[in-house]
Amino acid sequence: MSHVSDKLRQRIVEQAQNRCGYCLGEQRYVFAPLEIDHLRPTAKGGTDDEENLWLACPLCNAYKGTQTQGIDSLSQRKVPLFNPRRQSWKRHFRLANGIEIVGKTAIGRATVIALQMNNRLAMTVRQNWFIADWYPPKN
Numbered sequence: 001m002s003h004v005s006d007k008l009r010q011r012i013v014e015q016a017q018n019r020c021g022y023c024l025g026e027q028r029y030v031f032a033p034l035e036i037d038h039l040r041p042t043a044k045g046g047t048d049d050e051e052n053l054w055l056a057c058p059l060c061n062a063y064k065g066t067q068t069q070g071i072d073s074l075s076q077r078k079v080p081l082f083n084p085r086r087q088s089w090k091r092h093f094r095l096a097n098g099i100e101i102v103g104k105t106a107i108g109r110a111t112v113i114a115l116q117m118n119n120r121l122a123m124t125v126r127q128n129w130f131i132a133d134w135y136p137p138k139n
């Protein structure tokens with residue numbers, strides 16, 4: 001069970017620029033509230049400390065579940081999932097055709113697969129965001 005205060009949630013929202021740390025979907029384009037992502041899941045001993053929290057969209061968060069590691073499709077090695085608080089998105093991912101998230105590193109590749117970041121629904125929505133010039137985020 002998670003106990004993140006409204007005040008702490010607000011701080012995480014600001015740090016994360018009110019967008020998903022994985023797919024970069026912005027709150028203003030998602031109906032459901034973005035969720036507090038426990039980088040290390042509470043089910044695996046993760047705490048409610050600021051250091052363990054970031055923001056994720058409901059889709060990425062649901063696919064992430066309690067995973068902490070994934071398989072790099074290139075080396076077939078087990079590696080930690082991307083940490084949006086500590087690691088740079090641009091270092092680990094890039095966008096193909098403006099909408100497909102491609103892993104640039106073992107961590108990036110494993111995270112794309114573990115979180116199914118290019119699932120059909122996400123791709124459809126992202127395509128429409130792209131057409132509307134809502135994606136990728138400008139900053």
Ligand SMILES: [Zn+2]
Nearest residue numbers: 020023057060
């Ligand atoms: Zn997301």
